[in-house]
Amino acid sequence: MRIYQKLLSGNFSNEFDSIIDSQEKAFCKRLVLTALRKHQFLRSAINNYTSKSLPQKLSFSHLCIFLGATEILFFSTPEYAAVNSYVAFAKKDNKFSGGFVNAILRKICQNKDTIKQQQNIFFPKSFRQLLQKDYTKTQIDNIESACTQEPPLDITVKNNAEEWAKKLEGQLMPNGSIRLFSAGNIPDILGYEQGQWWVQDFSSSLAIQSLNNIKDKKVLELCAAPGGKTAQLTNEGAKVTSVEISPARIKTMQQNLQRLNFEPEKIICEDAIAFLQTDSSVYDIITIDAPCSATGTLRRHPEIVHTRTTKDIAQNQTIQKNMLETAASHVADGGTLLYSVCSLSKAEGEEQIRFFLKNHQNFKILPITFSKLSKKSQDELKILTTEEGFIRCLPYHFAQFGGIDGFFVAQLQKEIL
Ligand SMILES: C[S@@+](CC[C@H](N)C(=O)[O-])C[C@H]1O[C@@H](n2cnc3c(N)ncnc32)[C@H](O)[C@@H]1O
Structure with missing residues (x-):
């Protein structure tokens, strides 16, 4: 209660x-x-x-x-x-x-x-109004009905996704995530204790999957806990420095990484902007999985529809803007800035990036194509990419598999001087 x-x-x-x-x-x-x-x-x-x-x-x-x-x-x-x-x-x-x-x-x-038999209403009027700025009535209706269901559990495996999907009797998703429909107690699932996989929503895993040639790259990961993306980066051989503000979430992240037997180069508990202001390094890749209104995670956090306001979005926008601004000068020439949020709000996604590009003409959008995945996967994932080259996941995408979290990803390249 x-x-x-x-x-x-x-x-x-x-x-x-x-x-x-x-x-x-x-x-x-x-x-x-x-x-x-x-x-x-x-x-x-x-x-x-x-x-x-x-x-x-x-x-x-x-x-x-x-x-x-x-x-x-x-x-x-x-x-x-x-x-x-x-x-x-x-x-x-x-x-x-x-x-x-x-x-x-x-x-x-x-x-x-x-x-x-009565009609199932999930969104209060205030939440519909929040989405109306960015989506049509039909899109909002579809988002609402996709979020009324209990979501399945998605996991990312270190390797051999096809084999693991069979072993766990799960659905192999187009990006190699495995979807489990009746998971039960997570630590009891085969391979968990042995560190063969980690829990990570399908949409969230796409950000790192969209990056090419990560091996041996010097990566700065901002806003890192609970470590899903750190695990992906480490699994692909990147040299990762992870920064996270919350000591409690760092602890969870360390436990997760220990179970997986992954060791990033450094894990730092600090405010991302404060860290960048004293750090003199440049990085091949900087990832910002920014704090946001989290409206993309409605399936798992249904309370969000009762509590989020435009004020929350505006507060997060300011933090996101400052993180992008401060990180930009730490990206090496020719390097990549990867920005993601689990928000449905375009103010935190598409508009945030357009604003950044207006003020940073030395960066350009690298259209996301998932070129390191198979041709079949690339074709299946096309529905999630926009004309501008971003990833925009909406909860009703892949409805045939039970839908996905709302998510936004932009990949930006710094020009070579
Ligand atoms: C969306 S979650 C990150 C998820 C993580 N990247 C993953 O894939 O598992 C955002 C994280 O940002 C952290 N955070 C919020 N404000 C921050 C700041 N100013 N500096 C560093 N981390 C921050 C939060 O504590 C939270 O853990």
Whole structure:
């Protein structure tokens, strides 16, 4: 209940990690994420059975009703067990609210079939408005319906992707990622403990895959944790210096890299801009996986639709602009600046890069073609590249495989003087 309340009010919660029992953790995660994905749907359904319309800020007993209704409508929990346990929760908080919770949940049980037939709304009006600047109504409808489903798990393997896809009974994606549809507890999956693969969303893996000739290149990776791209770069033989601001996320990254038996040249815990201001080196490649509004990750973080505002986008834009600006002078002549964000907002992606290029005429776009992948893969991935030469992934791309995260990548080359 606490995690649900925190996420819904826009606060970060990592409390799932404090649940020791893996089955209990998986259940809690699925319950809270389903309730968040179905929040608008549940609000409209529950409103039919309350005497007053639900307020914007929900009370504890309302939250008990939302979670109880989620279990009744979308889980196999027996109805009586769901009703009894959420009535007991509500009573613990306030002994008078048990009756209210009981009455509404019973009505939900009685009308279960009718409720399930109602239209599934995921995006609140405010989130639709946020997307309207960049996308048509049809595109927003498609993004919404692609994000209502529980996402599969994507992994990147060190090598032999085809073989691993067979072993794990997964779907081999056009870029070599392996997609698992019913993964269960991650550490229990074959090859995890042996460090043969790491968890990395399909879209996110495309940024490093778009780079050619990485072997032995001097790479500076800014905003590195939890290390998915560090792992890719190291796996391809680059000499990587990784910079990340968060000590907690550095710790996770080090654990991940240790399991994979990868050793980047350096891992530095510092603000990227502060690091660049005191660093006198130039690099063959600088990657910036910039902090952003993360609206591309809606499938995994459904709370985002209730919490992101244009103010968040504007704040991130300023940080991204400063990182690009500061990194530019550290790219060697003829070198590459790779910029990526997991945002749907073009202000953080396409527009950010157009603005950068206007002020840095010594950089030009290197159109992304995935030339190091097979011809078949290149053809299949074409749908993700834009006329300008960027990667723009949208959640409804590859819907036949369960969709992908929203993501943006630009590759820029510095001219040789
Ligand atoms: C999108 S995540 C990076 C994901 C990572 N590149 C990967 O592939 O696994 C963005 C990261 O940037 C870090 N970050 C945010 N602001 C930063 C800053 N000013 N300097 C360095 N890192 C920063 C965040 O802590 C977060 O770990």
